[in-house]
Amino acid sequence: MKFLKKGLKIVVFLVILIVVLIFVYSKVNEPKYSGELEIKNLSDDVTVYFDEIGVPHINAQNQKDAYLALGYIHAQDRLWQMELIRRIAPGRLSEIFGKDLVSTDVFFSGLGIEEAADKTIAGLDKSSDSYMLTQAYLDGINQYLEEGSTPLEFRLLGIEKEKYTIKDIYNVFGYMSFSFAVAHKTDPLLTEIKEKLGKPYLDEVLGAYSKNLLINKMDSVSKINSNFSKSVSAIMDQMPVPPLIGSNSWVIGADKTKNGKVIFANDPHIGYSQPSVWYQNHIKTPDFEMYGFNIALMPFPLLGHNKNYAYGLTMLANDDLNFYIEENNPKNDESYKIENGYQFYETRTKTINIKGGADTTFTVKVSKHGPIMNGIISHLEDERPVAMNWIYTQLKNEMLDVSYGISHSNSINDFKKSVAKIHAPGLNVMYGDADDNIAWFASAKLYQLRDSLFSKMYLNGASGKDEIIEYLDFSENPKSINPKSNYVYSANHQPDSVRGKLYPGYYQPENRSKRIVNLLEAKNDFTKQDVAKMLYDVTSSVDHNIARDLLKFVSKGELGASEKQAFSILENWEGVYLKTSIAPTIYNRFLFEFLQNTYKDELGSGFDLFINSQLQDQVLVNQIDRENSVWWDDISTKNKVETKEEIITKSYKSAIAFLQNQLGANVESWTWDRVISVEHEHAIGKAGGILRKIFNVGPFKTIGGNEVINNQIFKLDSTGIYKITSGPSSRRVVDFSDVENSLGIIPTGQSGNIFSDYYKNQAEKYVDGKFEKMKLNEAEIKKSEHVLILKPKE
Template identity: 40%
Template sequence: MKKIGIAFGVFLLLGVVVILLLISVHTPQYEGKIKIQGLENSVEVYFDEHGIPHIYGQNEKDTYHALGYLHAQDRLFQMEMMRRVGTGTLAELLGEELVDIDRFFRTLGIPAYASITTAQLQEEYSTPWREATEAYISGVNEFIENGNLPLEYRLLGQKPRAFSINDIHAITGYMSFTFAVALKTDPLVTLIHRKLGDNYLNALSVEMLPEHHFIPNHYPDSIKTPLKTTKPSLISLLDKLPVPELEGSNSWVVSGKKSKSGQVLFANDTHIGFSSPSVWYEAHLIYPGFEFYGNHLAGVPFGLVGHSRHHSIGLTMFENDDQDFFELELDPQNPNAYKYGEEYLPFEILNESITVKGQEPVNLEIKKSIHGPVMNGVVPEIEALTSNPVASWWVYLNEKNRALEALYRMNHAKDIHEVAQAAELIHAPGLNIMYGDSIGNIAWWAAAKLPIRSEKVHSKIFADGSDPETLPSQWYPFTENPMSINPVSGYVITANNQPDTLINGKLFPGYYYPGERWKRVADALESRNDWTINDLKDVQLETVNERSPETLRYIVGQIDRRDFEEFDAVFKYMENWKGDHQVNEIAPTIYYKLIYHIYRLSMEDEIGEAALEAYLNTFMMIRSTSFFIQNEENPWWDDVNTLEKESQGDIFKKSLAITLQELKAQFGDDITKWRWEKSIIAEHPHPLGSKKPLDKIFNVKTQATPANEESINKLAFNLNGEGIYRVRSGPAMRILIDFADVARSYSVLPTGQSGNRFSPYYKDQADLFANGKYRWQYMDRNDIIKSAGEPLILKPE
């Protein structure tokens, strides 16, 4: 027994040694000295109490080189996942389960477009943004070559290849795709249009409805001038993505006339899929003549969101429709040609080979028309809808990519004019660029190339590809894009809702949200003129949706309570709900299951289970629900599989009966225990976290959150029959700035700054985020040094 005990002790000691060794070789270095190649001078870095690097360089090149090194130290595996999605090479690293994802992105054209952009950049003369980008890439590659690689590579038995500027272009391509909602929506709209007709479409909010809220335009007439200074479905396929999708966002900027400080207030929270690590990497860059505190996408050297001491930029999704689909007519004599006007044109046929880990390569044939690539083979919904080829025309692939230049210019801008000029360079994805500055300007630009479509085209229904007039050929000028510069209201707000008409009086089509979030913010800002950023915390964290309780009360009003005597107490919760989604509420638990069953019983008989799932994942569901529910003559009420004609009341009664029985079985007889927190799972999944036991190592699970579909603090989930809802997305950061004290603004990330599992900053902000707390964004050196440990000095080799 003594020998067994000694052996066990030795085994345990060896295990501890192995764990400590693993930690030591995979942990980021946050202090001390590191010699790295490529620097001209030493760079001093202070990491504050939440691991945000404050990088002090002596010139631009050294500072961006240091940023690349540090970004890779904390987020290299996230960069790996992002670039592999954008280059269509996931299967090479993760195996055959990801082949379909690679096929999809290669067919869509993102890797090829990245290569074209890279070639175009190499032909240009040297520019500041190119030099800064190349310095950043050198820093990333220095870490890959000599740094402590993250644990994920050891688990996969891989070493990363060198990073390239082509990878950055591929990453921006993936970001653009996540903003392109058409692939998830247009096949469904076309299906309903063809199978059921306009009567059924008209019962949904395919286009905006009168009760929805529009963003008002205010074209420039007053700008302050600064002083001179310095599944068998696309949905199930995309569920396999090891990186999050960018989904929505809120932002508002308040002028000094409505703030207590008399200075501009700035707020932004971008809505992005939950993941570990979360999307944004914060970095504060300082070198002579430049200072900027930015939020960076993995592998991108410039902040998409951020602020200097004199200006701030933020973003939300514009949600404009920038992708059309064209059904092609094949040549009866040649399946490799299609009709276009009075002639038949040959498809361009590309053959590619997809490398698959541990297996033989997979061949891929891509057919391209004048409209774009044929998507049938990689989008099951299109394959099921028609046997004709359907080609994708996408703005992103039809203009030169100047995203890096635009971001560099916005980070380095000296005034509002330079930001506007940079915004004009963005062609896709469509972004709402939000702006505020220290001299009182506030602004919003809808930045995108907006195509001029033919009157023959419904932008959400497949068009006739044989008619040349259906193909967009021109753009509206940027000066006609929606925008608001220093409006008399004293604020600008965007929340993914429809902007008002262009100068020409046209509403540009899109996939806009109904504007409930916009209205709640607008109502709050109208209520007073002495706002502080501490007051704005309450607005940013609000979980109220006014429309949902109205919808629920309408349903209750159509139901005979005598049919539900067993559940009489339930009606009190349904009638008295104010639309809040706090975790102790009862009504949301009832409401979302009830809405699911109403949609299921109404729509599944006409369009099937897969299309219903697709619908529940679109903007249309959120935008249509109130309109859908309150339409007594809605054709969807009738079950086409029965002889009798079902009514609105029939569907409501049956749905409530199922809902209450399921909740009773799920949570028990005591209705007071049907709390919302029991239905919510909040977890930030890691790319390797889908495999047990790696989920326990890498995923970040938090307490239940006040999940909801359309309040300001939007924590989104998918409706389902299970009644357990996984929060799929939410604010990927929360930022609040008062230009009266721009050096101490607020922010918080959903998990932490680092993506390295052995970093103390891997999930140190998770509880702050879940509990609605914030931390400082420091800019003053004294604050930074007080909050930091010893500096990290990056020295020339």
């Protein structure tokens, strides 16, 4: 008995010791939010007030000190995120994660982002404000790297610390730009449809591009008041850093608001992750103020506002990436055919360091159009050399000046000059100000090809006839400034005509755009509360109509009792995606079965890519409208040609049978919250088990679905379980009648440090559609409980 008591005491002692050690370790390694720190290269004290949600309000006597402080503060909350994102473009993820990410590293390192960065950096004006403030920001990061605590992730993975440079920043620009691109998912698929299935199949798909569009009109006044695809998709899916997807934004003019001032709204859609994408911060100096949302390693915010103006962005989705088939010289495959002869490929040798394995070295061939993808995508079956021509690496990169300029503008004209420098990725840049200006700018380097050339399929690299003829001046880009409608909006839809034609791109269907317009047209006395409610809206403008159009072709005489009950629920649906809604569960399974029965027999393994693509979204309504279609026939059934009614009835019955097996016989229990959820995954938490519980945030039940304003993006697949992968990366409402009480929220929290109180403190509010105050009032800010003073170090 004494032995048992003694053993129990030892166990209790060990448990207490472990708890104490964990507590001490957490305190040592949590970010420092109060007290004093000495920092080199400061010219004066900098006071940082951390508000209730962990947003740093940086008060400095000059901007250089402010940006140095921002770098230090940003690093103590997000150093792990910075480390991950800087490793993508140069292909350095395998160094820390091992062989599973070699294909990702080979792909990104072969795109030419690093080479483009070197070229850009060599030409930078080292005396410019943008450059000097960037160096101050990097200085702050590197001082934290040297003197601050080491993130737990660094210790778990054995990461050696390396100083950050401006090249890391340009590598982040490059990754961000590529994650916006859509052509790499669509162009190879369309080419394959044409070459393997034939022109009738392609023509039906392409016929959808000019239909079901809501066009962003250039209604403005002149006065200004002050396989390949599948491989790339798989690479993007396994990225430990989220891709940028889409977005909503609208700006309501003064004449359409209750208080007579502009209201600005924006929610960029980005892959969910932990840490969240954006880092909120507020900088104030005697000559500058900005409340911004920064991506890791970007000194200047891509979203921001102050008392004078607000800005944000959505993805333009213009076509800025083309593929060219090159023709090798039959006598020397180190050269390729051009219009007037042959030209040698440039070669680049790359080495990937692999944790726990031998390094791998490979060579990338580069034509005048870009890198040959055959060498950097392992499953590219096409024997022809396929070159990727990407505007981001082809043209002058001024993105550092752009991000500095939009955050340091003094007028709408000043702002416009900055967004005119954007070459890629294409962005819808949204603007509103205290002088009652509102604006939308389609910002990208648009170009012209010869007439009748279709850029969404592989182009001929040898003929010289498929080259870009001309780059357009920004003055020709679609835009809208102070329109008669008293609002501007963007939801990744088709912009207005350029030179008399709709500019090609990979635009989303009208779903979100139509809903936004319907809500904006409904009243003329908007408040910020109305706009906040809009950002959380979950009513689809089209899904219920698609459902009814499908149900018209279901043979009701073949239906059993449960099938008739589900039919009635779906038929009476108004497109709302609430937790308790039943119709979305039925609709999304019905949709999957319909798409599978229509396209999978022809597309084979390409179906999984097609079903969750922008292409499928565009094609859907058009396909349902077709009475006769080459796609209706199931080619796997011999001596039979299926009709539209047969395909749709089969799809409906299969959907109901699946749901009965998945969720039970009671149709009334098939609520949306049983099949959909969101979890913000950390790169280490993806391993599962205890690491998932420690690092991930969630899972949560939520409302919303694909292509509603509260866009909760998931993949349709055979499982019938919808794990949300992307959505609003922030929600913001800036009301210039009460700008000091503007609203914002991010999905999890400010900090990426698991020992911080701000690691996930916004998560539940975000899921519930609530907001936090984006503070600008100086007196209120100075009441903050946590104050950190950064002092010059001798």
